[in-house]
Amino acid sequence: MSDRQALILEAAVRVIARNGVRGLRVEELAAEAGVSTALIYYHFKDRAGLVTRTLAFISDRATGYTDEAVQDADDARSVLLQLLLGELQDTPSVRENSIAWGELRASAVFDAGLRQALAESTRGWVQDTADAVANARAAGLAEQGVAPLDVAERLTSLVEGLSERWLSGSLTLERARQLLTGAVDAELGPRPS
Numbered sequence: 001m002s003d004r005q006a007l008i009l010e011a012a013v014r015v016i017a018r019n020g021v022r023g024l025r026v027e028e029l030a031a032e033a034g035v036s037t038a039l040i041y042y043h044f045k046d047r048a049g050l051v052t053r054t055l056a057f058i059s060d061r062a063t064g065y066t067d068e069a070v071q072d073a074d075d076a077r078s079v080l081l082q083l084l085l086g087e088l089q090d091t092p093s094v095r096e097n098s099i100a101w102g103e104l105r106a107s108a109v110f111d112a113g114l115r116q117a118l119a120e121s122t123r124g125w126v127q128d129t130a131d132a133v134a135n136a137r138a139a140g141l142a143e144q145g146v147a148p149l150d151v152a153e154r155l156t157s158l159v160e161g162l163s164e165r166w167l168s169g170s171l172t173l174e175r176a177r178q179l180l181t182g183a184v185d186a187e188l189g190p191r192p193s
Helices: 003-019 026-033 037-044 047-070 076-085 092-108 112-138 148-167 173-188
Strands: none
Touching: 003 026, 003 037, 003 047, 003 092, 026 037, 026 047, 037 047, 047 076, 047 092, 047 112, 076 112, 076 148, 076 173, 092 112, 092 148, 112 148, 112 173, 148 173
């Protein structure tokens, strides 16, 4: 990805977070990114292509900050927890990503093309989480039980809901992180001593 494309996609995340997907206007995006509308169309063909690439950019950016969050984890169970808590950080990129993700999810209800791209991205996140659950179980740091994919679906859904409540002011960030930590403990069972 070129620097210009990254600049445009970063601006697209901000505009979607601020105005929603339906409020994404190429002219406003061009002004936000400091580029011409022609350059946006050159790189992304049309608005649908831009929205789809923005979704992929959000997913890639989330992978970056969650990978960073798990670097200090000392065992497989901590990796799982940090992978999920990485989505509940009070940083501009996490806030923008989470808000834009919610806007894209809401728009996917009415847009089959976006729905498919969002489903693929969600499947990747759920699979990464399921792998982390399986690794914690293999390391003896979680009880055997429900399929890791089922655990991952519940935990990633919870992260999205907690994020929405935190960002809308219904929960504090600290409380959202406490609830998520409790959910991981409930799903995996007590940490072996």
